[in-house]
Amino acid sequence: MIQDRVRTAEIAANLADVRTRIGAAAERSGRRPDDVLLVAVSKTHPIEDIVAAMAAGQRDFGENRLEELWTKVEQARSLHLDAIRWHMIGNIQSRKTRDAVGPFVLIHSIDRAKIAARLSRDAEAAGNVMKVLVEVNVSGEASKHGFTPDELLAQAGELLALPGIDVAGLMTMAPFEAEPEATRPVFRALRSLRERLADAYPAGDWNELSMGMTNDFEVAIEEGATIVRIGSAIFGSRNG
Numbered sequence: 001m002i003q004d005r006v007r008t009a010e011i012a013a014n015l016a017d018v019r020t021r022i023g024a025a026a027e028r029s030g031r032r033p034d035d036v037l038l039v040a041v042s043k044t045h046p047i048e049d050i051v052a053a054m055a056a057g058q059r060d061f062g063e064n065r066l067e068e069l070w071t072k073v074e075q076a077r078s079l080h081l082d083a084i085r086w087h088m089i090g091n092i093q094s095r096k097t098r099d100a101v102g103p104f105v106l107i108h109s110i111d112r113a114k115i116a117a118r119l120s121r122d123a124e125a126a127g128n129v130m131k132v133l134v135e136v137n138v139s140g141e142a143s144k145h146g147f148t149p150d151e152l153l154a155q156a157g158e159l160l161a162l163p164g165i166d167v168a169g170l171m172t173m174a175p176f177e178a179e180p181e182a183t184r185p186v187f188r189a190l191r192s193l194r195e196r197l198a199d200a201y202p203a204g205d206w207n208e209l210s211m212g213m214t215n216d217f218e219v220a221i222e223e224g225a226t227i228v229r230i231g232s233a234i235f236g237s238r239n240g
Contacts, residue, residue, distance in 0.1 A: 041231030064090025120164030169208025
C-alpha cells in the first residue's frame with residue numbers, strides 16, 4: 001500500500017511537470033495550454049498506473065498494440081473507469097482492422113490507403129465511424145511508417161470519401177535527436193502539409209496535428225501540435 005501511494009504521487013508529480021511544460025510551450029507559440037491535448041502513452045504499463053494518472057486528472061491514454069489496448073479496455077470496464085478516452089497510436093495490420101473498431105476516441109496511425117479502406121469497411125459493417133489521423137512519414141526514414149507527403153496529397157480525396165472513417169488531421173513521428181531543436185523542421189513540414197491539404201481539400205477537417213513525444217514535445221507544440229503523445233516523462237521507462 002505504501003508503494004502504491006509512492007507510485008501514485010510519482011505519476012502525479014510527473015504529470016504536473018509535463019502539463020507545466022506544455023503550458024509554457026503553448027504560450028510561447030501564442031496559444032492557450034488547453035489548445036494542446038495530452039495523451040498519456042500507457043503501453044506496457046499496468047492498469048494501476050492508469051488509475052494513478054486518472055487520480056491526477058488525466059483522461060486520455062494511448063496504446064500501440066490492439067491486444068494490449070483491448071485488455072485494458074476490459075480492465076477499465078471492470079473497474080468502472082468510464083471517463084477514460086482511449087487512443088490507438090500504433091500501426092494496424094491489415095488483417096486486424098476489425099479489431100480496431102471499438103470505443104476509441106481517435107486512431108492516430110492510418111499509414112496506408114489499404115488500411116484506411118479496410119478499417120472503413122469494418123467500421124461500416126459495425127455501424128460505426130472511426131475518427132482517425134493520417135500518419136505521414138515526413139522525415140523519409142525507412143524505419144518510419146506513413147504516407148509520403150506527395151502520396152497523401154494525391155490520395156487524400158479517396159480517404160475523405162471513405163464512409164467508415166472520419167479524417168481529423170495528421171500524425172508524424174520525428175527521428176530521435178539528442179538535441180530536440182533538430183526535430184523542428186519535421187514538425188514544421190507537417191504543419192505546412194496540413195495547410196496544403198486544407199487548400200486542396202477544403203471539405204476535409206485537417207485541424208489535428210498529433211506530433212511530439214517525451215523527447216521533443218515542446219518543439220512540436222511551438223510548431224503547432226494540437227496533440228502530444230507522452231509516455232516515459234509520465235510513467236518512466238517502459239516495462240517491456
